[in-house]
Amino acid sequence: MPSFAATVDITHLPGILDPQGATIDRALPALGYTNVTQVRVGKSIRLTVDAESEAAARAQVDEMCHRLLANPVIEAFSISITVEGER
């Protein structure tokens, strides 16, 4: 069965306060980076999925995101998948 490398990128929903992003947003200008705005901090989760097809792998990771990996009340997620090989 082919295996796929999936990366789940989790970010705060637009409009939801991101305290970590806000703190970095304040720290960067102090270092001279005065042209930086809109800093957002998220999470990246990487996993390997054995599945029949890329579509099947994506569907399963999407389900994992809805059930566990992300909280839809405050977070948005995106999934990217690449073929890792056969195993």
Added chain:
Amino acid sequence: MRVGVVQFPGTNCELDVMRVVEALGGDAELLFHSDASIGSVDAVIVPGGFAHGDYLRAGAIARFSPMMDAVAEFAHSGGPVVGICNGFQVLCEAGLLPGALQKNAGLKFVCRTVEVRVETTTTVLTNQATVGQILRVPINHFEGNYVCDDRTLDALRTEERIVVRYVANPNGSLDDIAGVCNEARNVVGLMPHPERASDPLLGSDDGLVMLRSLFASVVPA
């Protein structure tokens, strides 16, 4: 009156809660996370701590424990359920309460006694209090910053489901929310710790009215 107190790996307020329940004349029973039944308890408290290390998100792993299925079933049948601090986070993740709790504004861990105002008395945690009553109760959290979408906030306001508000917002919480309840008003979650305000020796016994309310919410069988 039997109160079940849920214990996950990482829970750390269960003994404090049990002690207060017993001081008020109730029986307290520990409910272990991997058990799938709440037994014959009349009410359930999900206490504070760091269930499953708060990994991924506070409450995210705990909600999938067998015990939480049993607690959800009890809640859906009208049983009184209270989540304190981490317990509030667990109930939100489990979908028993709306919204979510995220990192405090300013990224400060806040540990101090704060004032909260009782906003409604038609819940299992406030039926012995009065509207507008100010209670001094400790908070102790890094993720107590309540958020929800606008539609949910409108519903919470119009249905008077904001149970307690901070007098001075300590964490950036939306609309100063310190605690909310579900539509049926039998499930309440709050960040302050009423069990830590249960004796004048602790600096306040204002939390007792909440626990007495929980007792009063149980209809004798």
